[in-house]
Every structure is written in C-alpha cells, then in structure tokens.
Amino acid sequence: MSTLILKGVSKRFGGLQAVAPFDMEIVHGRITGLIGPNGAGKTTVVNLITGVYKLSGGRIIFGDTDLSEASRHEVARAGMARTFQTIRLLPDATVLANVMIGMYRLQKTSLFAQMFGLPSSRAETRRFRDDAFALLERFGMTRYADYPAGNLSYGDQRRVEMMRALALKPQVLLLDEPVAGISDVEAAKLGEIFRALATEGEGMAVFLIEHNMRFVTNLCDYVYVLDSGQLIAQGSAAQVVQDPAVIKAYLGEFEDA
Ligand SMILES: Nc1ncnc2c1ncn2[C@@H]1O[C@H](COP(=O)(O)OP(=O)(O)OP(=O)(O)O)[C@@H](O)[C@H]1O
Ligand SMILES: [Mg+2]
Structure with missing residues (x-):
C-alpha cells in the first residue's frame, strides 16, 4: 500500500483559479477528509486525482508511479476508485449488475476462455459474484440483489455506488459527499x-469530501480545508474546527444561506 501524494497541484478554468497550488497526502489505513464551502474546489480535486481533469500545475505520485498525466483508465488501474456527488447508476440494471459492472477490469482469463465458457473463466465469474455478494452483505443489501437499482431509495442507491467502487478492490477509495441527504443514523453506519x-x-486509504461537519469531525483522522480554491487549514479534526480561518469560511457560508 502506498501514500497518494499531491505536490503543488492546481487547476485553472480560463480565468478562474479553481484550485490554487496545494500539497496533500492520502495515506493508507487512514480516513482523510476534505471540507469547505460550496464551490471551494473539492470535487475538482477528485477530478484531478482521477484523471478527469488535466492538472494546470503540480504532480500526483502514487508509490512508484507518476500519475500527473495519467488517463482515467490508468488511474483506475493504479488502484483508485471513486463515487460521484450525483448518483450515476444504470437504473434499469439490477443492483448486482451495477456492483459487478467494473469488475471486467480485474479479469485474468482471456477473452477466448470467456467466449467458450472454459472452466477457468466460469470460476472467475463465480468469484466475482461471490465478491459482489460479500459487498452486498457488508452494506446490508443482499435482499436487493435482483432489484432494478433505480427502484431503490436515495440512500440505498448511494450504497450501490460505493459497492461498485469497492468491487474494483481499490487501494484508494475517493468518496464525494457520501452521506449527503442521508440520515445521521444511516451516516453513522456508513x-x-x-x-x-x-x-x-x-x-x-479512504478519502471523503463532506459538508456534514459532525460526520467529518467524528470520523476523519486528518482533515484538509479548502475555501475559494485555497487550502486554508489542515490537521486533526479537533484542530481544524477551532481554526479561525475555518470558522470564518463556514460563517460566511451560513450568512449566504
Ligand atoms: N469543468 C469546469 N469548467 C469550469 N469551471 C468549473 C468546472 N468544474 C468546476 N468549475 C468551477 O470550479 C469551482 C470549484 O468547483 P467544485 O465543483 O470543485 O466545488 P466544490 O467544492 O465541489 O463545491 P460543492 O460543495 O458545491 O460541491 C467552482 O467555481 C466551479 O464553478
Ligand atoms: Mg462538489
């Protein structure tokens, strides 16, 4: 397991400095949080890490691999998986199919073996199914395996997205507001x-973007705070919530609301 290191990473959209150069480490065995008001640049950070956006500056290093110029597929192959701020499922496909959808990336048997249903390929398919069911069990969703994903409640659809990301057996899991719109009790379970x-x-290495301060402070080992594209604080949750710059950024947001 490696630490994902961002060094001087920045993003500009035309005249807008969405994210000013900043450093960040996403460490295995830890839950790292990224918080900040609306439009702070949080989702942009995940899009930079996952190769959706090109970096305007800086480098992204994961173990021995430089991912600064990597495509989405290369980033996924390197061991990163994400969920999106808005749900992206195949609503008519079953929950099980939605969870298994990315697993072909893990496939070891050849296309030939699959086409002819050779034992090696059948064993692999069975293993994928077993892994998917283990995830359904973990999230308390086995009874929904054959339901169309689009029929589930909002919270359960979010769970399917997480399972789909986890099905890739990532080293780094990137979650964009995983508990937004979910009750406190359900959020605590997640x-x-x-x-x-x-x-x-x-x-x-678990990385999550969150608006829910209580969730972040209860859960995260280390927290980064962005405001208008600037990294304004970092440290333990207890440290950042007392930071005057953080309090000011959040007060601003409450005043706008
Ligand atoms: N593809 C894009 N093109 C132009 N501007 C963009 C693009 N993506 C994001 N931005 C801008 O970059 C800034 C940061 O956006 P981002 O979505 O990263 O914020 P966020 O912190 O995730 O906000 P929220 O809490 O609302 O999800 C915003 O001003 C946004 O309008
Ligand atoms: Mg966002």
Whole structure:
C-alpha cells in the first residue's frame, strides 16, 4: 500500500483559479477528509486525482508511479476508485449488475476462455459474484440483489455506488459527499464501514469530501480545508474546527444561506 501524494497541484478554468497550488497526502489505513464551502474546489480535486481533469500545475505520485498525466483508465488501474456527488447508476440494471459492472477490469482469463465458457473463466465469474455478494452483505443489501437499482431509495442507491467502487478492490477509495441527504443514523453506519475498510487487511486509504461537519469531525483522522480554491487549514479534526480561518469560511457560508 502506498501514500497518494499531491505536490503543488492546481487547476485553472480560463480565468478562474479553481484550485490554487496545494500539497496533500492520502495515506493508507487512514480516513482523510476534505471540507469547505460550496464551490471551494473539492470535487475538482477528485477530478484531478482521477484523471478527469488535466492538472494546470503540480504532480500526483502514487508509490512508484507518476500519475500527473495519467488517463482515467490508468488511474483506475493504479488502484483508485471513486463515487460521484450525483448518483450515476444504470437504473434499469439490477443492483448486482451495477456492483459487478467494473469488475471486467480485474479479469485474468482471456477473452477466448470467456467466449467458450472454459472452466477457468466460469470460476472467475463465480468469484466475482461471490465478491459482489460479500459487498452486498457488508452494506446490508443482499435482499436487493435482483432489484432494478433505480427502484431503490436515495440512500440505498448511494450504497450501490460505493459497492461498485469497492468491487474494483481499490487501494484508494475517493468518496464525494457520501452521506449527503442521508440520515445521521444511516451516516453513522456508513462511517463504521469506512473505518473498517481503513483498518482491515493492509488498510485502504479512504478519502471523503463532506459538508456534514459532525460526520467529518467524528470520523476523519486528518482533515484538509479548502475555501475559494485555497487550502486554508489542515490537521486533526479537533484542530481544524477551532481554526479561525475555518470558522470564518463556514460563517460566511451560513450568512449566504
Ligand atoms: N469543468 C469546469 N469548467 C469550469 N469551471 C468549473 C468546472 N468544474 C468546476 N468549475 C468551477 O470550479 C469551482 C470549484 O468547483 P467544485 O465543483 O470543485 O466545488 P466544490 O467544492 O465541489 O463545491 P460543492 O460543495 O458545491 O460541491 C467552482 O467555481 C466551479 O464553478
Ligand atoms: Mg462538489
């Protein structure tokens, strides 16, 4: 497991400096949080990491690999998986199909073996199914395996997105507002799952963007704070919530609301 390192990373959209140069480390075995008011640049950071946007400056290093110029597919192959701020599922496909959709990337058997249904390929398909069911179990969703994903509640659709990302067996899991619109009780359950992912085995690097301050302060080991594209604070949750710059940024947001 490696640490994902961002060094001097920045993004400009025409005249807008969406993210000014900043450094960040997303460390395995830890839950790292990114918070900040609307339009701060949080989603842009995930889009930079995952190769959706090209960097305007800086470098992204993951272990021995320089991902600064990597495409989305190269980033995924390197071991990163994400969820989106808005739900992106195939609504008519079953929950199980939605979870399994990215697994072809993990395939080891040849296309030939698959076409002719050779035992090696059948065993692999079975393993994928078993892995998908293990995820459904973890998220308490086995009874929905054959439901069309679009029929589920909002919170359950978010869970399907997380399972789909986890099906790729990532080293780094990037979550864009995973508990937005979810009750505190349900959010706490998800928080326990994120903690387990970070703790068990080699320890996944979990990175989450969040608006819900209480969730972040209860869960994250380390927090970065963006405001209008500037990194204004970082440290433990306890440290950043007392930081005057952070309080000011959030007060501004409440005044706007
Ligand atoms: N593709 C794009 N083209 C132009 N401007 C963009 C693009 N993507 C983001 N921006 C701008 O960059 C800034 C940061 O946006 P971003 O979506 O990263 O913010 P955010 O912190 O995720 O906000 P929110 O909390 O509302 O999700 C905003 O001013 C946004 O309008
Ligand atoms: Mg966003």
